[in-house]
Amino acid sequence: MVKVNKDACIGCGSCAAITDEKVFDIGDDGLAYVKDDFNYEEEKENIENAIDGCPTSAIYEE
Numbered sequence: 001m002v003k004v005n006k007d008a009c010i011g012c013g014s015c016a017a018i019t020d021e022k023v024f025d026i027g028d029d030g031l032a033y034v035k036d037d038f039n040y041e042e043e044k045e046n047i048e049n050a051i052d053g054c055p056t057s058a059i060y061e062e
């Protein structure tokens with residue numbers, strides 16, 4: 001399961017852009033959150049790219 005550490009996120013929006021807002025989006029708090037209605041297998045590569053592209057390493061999987 002992919003998650004965002006909100007304590008580390010700076011709300012840059014990169015993860016939302018990389019996943020075309022299908023996996024991540026920016027919430028009312030200005031920080032990224034993980035959506036709950038995406039196809040993990042279809043988005044796996046985009047998720048990896050988002051993890052690699054996050055400037056604060058706020059995205060992780062567990």
Ligand code: SF4
Nearest residue numbers: 009010012013015054
């Ligand atoms: S790429 Fe990282 S810092 Fe930027 S909005 Fe996403 S989780 Fe936050």
